[in-house]
Amino acid sequence: MRSLSQTQSLPASTSGRHVSFAPVIGMRRSLINRSWRAMKRAAVADVDTASPAPAPSQVALGAPLRSEFPILDQEVNGRPLVYLDNAATSQKPRVVLDALSRCYTEYNANVHRGVHALSARATNEYEEARAKVATFINAPSSREVVIVRNATEAINLVANTWGSANIKQGDEIILSVAEHHANLVPWQLLAARTGAVLRHVRLTPDKTQLDMDHFRSLLSPRTRLVSLVHVSNVLGCVLDAAYVAEQARAVGAKLLLDCCQSVPHMPVDVTSLGADWIVASSHKFCGPSGVGFLWGRYELLESMEPWMGGGEMIADVYLDASTYAPPPMRFEAGTPAIAEAIGMGAAAEWLRGLGMDRVHAYEEEIGTYLYERLAAVSPRVSVYGPRPGSCPRGRASLAAFNVAGLHATDVSTLLDMAGVAVRSGHHCAQPLHRELGVPASARASAYIYNTAGEVDVFVEALADTIKFFDDVHSGSAA
Template identity: 65%
Template sequence: MTIRVLVSLETRGDFPILDQKTESGAQLVYLDNAATSQKPNQVVDAHMFYYKDYNSNVHRGVHYLSSKATDAYELSRRKVAAFVNATTDREIVFTRNASEAINLVANTWGTKHIKAGDEIILSVLEHHSNIVPWQLLAERTGCVLKFVELTKDTQELDMDQLRSLVNEKTRLITTAHVSNVTGGVAPVKEIIDLARGVGAKVLLDACQSLPHMKVDVQALGADWIVGSSHKMCGPTGIGFLWGRMDVLETMPPWMGGGEMIADVYLEKSTYAEPPSRFEAGTPAIAEAIALGEACDYLTKIGMDRIHDYEIEIGTYLYEKLSAVPGVTIYGPPPARGRASLCAFNVDGIHANDLCTLLDQAGIACRSGHHCTQPLHRYLDVPGSARASLYFYNLPSDVDAFIDALTSTIAFFAEFEE
């Protein structure tokens, strides 16, 4: 298989963290990108320059430093809006992370519009961040949560079951755009068509799609998407909610404090328009600015180029891993469309033990339930190992992983003899 590695070769030098040895003396091979991506130099520099050159609070002063910080902060909002093709930057709400963005929707729109007997449809493959907020809402309101299962052959969303669940009581369908375990891509258009047929809303967890493919919110047609900066070359501590403006305007405030108000009296307060209504207190200014820089960086590379490359290297990973005896990979095959990650198990070896020995060979993989305990129970496994790629990974990283995996499996086999 010939892989066009130009995008990886062009960008590899922007991530000096990758050029290091681990404690064991092995060359680092970073394959935990679904958990968090590495940060290019220009993002790290943007974060540092804020504190070094113009550290000041935003929206609250007329002096030079405050004006400069405010301009950079709001410029970042425009960059994020452009990255997802929002109709206006007022549709971008900065949050601490994607989890907070989902909680924001559940605690504002959900509290106002969901009542006892209403139904919310999720799936068994959701990240805990897209399950627990709705469970809490159900406890408060008496609404009913329903879960779509997976097809037996390809482990994709069972759309026949979803169609059977949608009815006049459905108020929301929410699911991962791309699964962080199966790598499957949700059929968004069909989901939205089903929701619109009964007047329901749609929220997409886009944490695993935004870093890897072009996400155009106008083309998608959902009501909200949530994103996480640290998975898309940006810093930790910030994420965002995109919402259609007509929907955001119906959502009451969640947290009270400075910045989200219009006027405050001792007896009452009035509130700012979105997005300020949802951004109480001093925000993560440096992180927001660096997130905007990450959007610039990814845009310059080209999201279509990133996606095309990841299809190739992701297929290479899947095929090489599939050829290892005793390995079970979860999710659809590449021909069905999947992200450049593989969650897997090896017969007779616990995922934690496997990844511990892989680490000794310099391979950074993930083990555990990946914040998807219900999915792993559905698959009838306690956890899994996961190798996840990004555009800066080379085919040689996959080769090193497979070599180390094969050696690790052979090591455990010696104890069975």
């Protein structure tokens, strides 16, 4: 193998003329990339292949996957951990942990800026991660994937670029009462600056999902943007995205979808979804925190001005003006979350290997079991969102609930003492909770590594929790 230090000699400058080193740098990058790929192949060749690991698509979901998630093998308060807070953040498989470790132990360096071996490999891995995300959502090009800190940043990016340039006084933005705060506050700020009007889709009379008749009534020639949640993190209902996209296009409006609760749990194909942008956070689909992505149609991204300025996003910088790189680099100012992005790519590739159709089918199964077991605990338990089987698009494998007479936080605290981790609070959806007439809710959310047995443990612990508080109240009354 040729040494990485053996590069061709640089051409000399003549008569003070500027000489471009780009061809030499390109040859050096190519050499470095070939070298580390060869080393990688050699390392793989040394591995014992007598008993290869089964392909992900051959592994059953649920219990057989648990060994891939080291964090699940522990006790909390002396009980085996039952982790049912996946709508807030998912756990990370070994393949993601290994990707993070390799980055920091084998090729930690800045990306896009260096010509040395570590930087070349880091750049290659970073851009491969972008490509893996693009493949995961079936994007036509990796250039349509912008790497950001999280979905919140992605929405703010759109609001502060396309929104600032295209939303004027009197224009209308359609949101809903079920939105996460991250899909409310950026548009509130934009409306305050521009004089735009916010409209909100209400819930159906049974308060289980968004009312599409009301949505249609809000559309008008003044509608410039529709920005809605694809899957509600409280109700678990799934938006009819194709219908929404068709209706938005009919009035010339753009569509942004908050896909934080759909990308981890079902196939998401941007070529058929109908949206102009989608956003998602890595930590909800088995990847690291502190990174996520914005997908947008390339011609739309190309029309958007930068949001943040600095390194990486420039073409040329002068003292009084600058020109900008094309998308996606235009929107990635400064040193990115390199290792985290690589981990996100590993998570996307791993989930794609499992098969998102299989993931969705398993979650429908365990989500239905979760809903039905929870609803049967007591007449005092209210579970929010559509019943399984009542909606053609199904519902997510989460169940937000309340127990009459008990506060959600008290319920969650007692469940934690039994080793069961669930969420409590307003789940960053205060307006939705006001619509439901409650200040907060508890939420159990399952994922690919949860089992029916864990749901049983949760339900039994909830029944014990209700009995405990009833006994306390009875004792107080006596």
